[in-house]
Amino acid sequence: MVTGHRTVAEDVVAVHLAEPSGGPLPSWQPGARLLLTLPSGRQRHYSLCGDPADRHRYRIAVRRAADGGGGSVELHDEVAVGSRLSAARPRNGFAFCAEPAVLLLAGGIGITPLLPMARQARSLGLDWRLVHTGRTAAALPFTEELRALDPARVEIRTDDRDGVPDAAELLARAPRGAAVYCCGPAPMLAAVQRAFDASPARALHFERFGAAPVSGGHPFTVRLGAGGPELAVPADRSALDVARELRPDLPYSCKQGFCGTCRVRVLDGTPEHRDRRLTPAERAGGALLPCVSRAAEGETLVLDL
Known part of the structure; x- marks a missing residue:
């Protein structure tokens, strides 16, 4: 309630x-x-x-x-x-490992999983830093709550005052050998990943709030039902997004292949599974998560929709 x-x-x-x-x-x-x-x-x-x-x-x-x-x-x-x-009961795919030194990087609403991490890092006496970035101060939630944890360890950066942050500059705040936890929009995550190897940190954990860009995809086709319409899935889009243009009622949640909300059954065709949820037995039984899973170029997947 x-x-x-x-x-x-x-x-x-x-x-x-x-x-x-x-x-x-x-x-x-x-x-x-x-x-x-x-x-x-x-x-x-x-x-x-x-x-x-x-x-x-x-x-x-x-x-x-x-x-x-x-x-x-x-x-x-x-x-x-x-x-x-x-x-449902809480599930954790972004666990805080409480390494001795950590840098927490949040973009906008990405502060939500990192705020409890900062609170735990303080209680455990870790060497921690947190940087919260966003467009303006008015757009950033929990600023006073963050600063109350330890104003010396919390930095609030806004684009209108400080400029758009550079990932390498943010990562330079990490103590040598630290673990970095990052959550924010896709461009921020991509920039942090690109700059990470040159940083003093040794481990990177991250979580997205939206679908990751399609990597290594090829165009294929989905048919909605045995006698249904055929839809072309481009190399850079998911089958779920394409299908929802015709069937906006199709359920989804994470769009990252771990929650299972968009699960469908494959009637024909050979899928390329990219999810982190289905067991080998479920895949063998025809289950598919179309938010991330695909097919080979030119393949047609017939979905039970």
């Missing part, structure tokens, strides 16, 4: 969730995501950004994406205190 819903930055709301009975919630660790089913039936993943020690309240923060799939707009405009949402 929603127990709190307030604006924490420009186009960002923080939503507090609790068990309606008042009982304890499942435990979680920094980096965990919560899969919510919204009143419309849409399913979306959101990083938990509250305190893992608080077993009676979860907190998420959501930036409105007017051109997205509708989940963020629904949470902003249609969900309120008292709304009832269903949620």
Whole structure:
């Protein structure tokens, strides 16, 4: 149940969730995501950004994406205190390993998984730094909460005041041998990955809030049902995105191949699996996650849609 819903930055709301009975919630660790089913039936993943020690309240923060799939707009405009949402147990694909020295790099709403990491790094006495970047100060959530952790270790950078940050410059803040945790928009992640080898850090962990660019893709075709329409999938787009142009009701959530929301069955054709969710037995049985999985050039996949 929603127990709190307030604006924490420009186009960002923080939503507090609790068990309606008042009982304890499942435990979680920094980096965990919560899969919510919204009143419309849409399913979306959101990083938990509250305190893992608080077993009676979860907190998420959501930036409105007017051109997205509708989940963020629904949470902003249609969900309120008292709304009832269903949620799966938290899952963690971005675990904080608590290395002795860490640099946390956040872009915009990417601060959500990193805030609990900073809190844990402080409690463990690690050598940590956090840099939060964004367009303007008004667009960045939780600034005062971050600075309260340790103003000497937290840096807030905004494009309008400091210029667009250079990835190599950000990585230079890492103590030698540190682990870097990065979450933000795709261009930021790509820039950090390119600059990482020349940095003093030794390990890079990252999480995206959107689909990664297609790498090594080839054009192929999907047919929606045995006698359905055939759709051309270009080398740089996913089968899910192409299919949703004709069937906007098709469900999805992460678009990264780990949640399984978009799962379909292959009736014919040989897929190229790229997900991180399906077991070998599920793949052999015809399961496919079209958000990331593809086929060889010229292949046609017939999907049970």
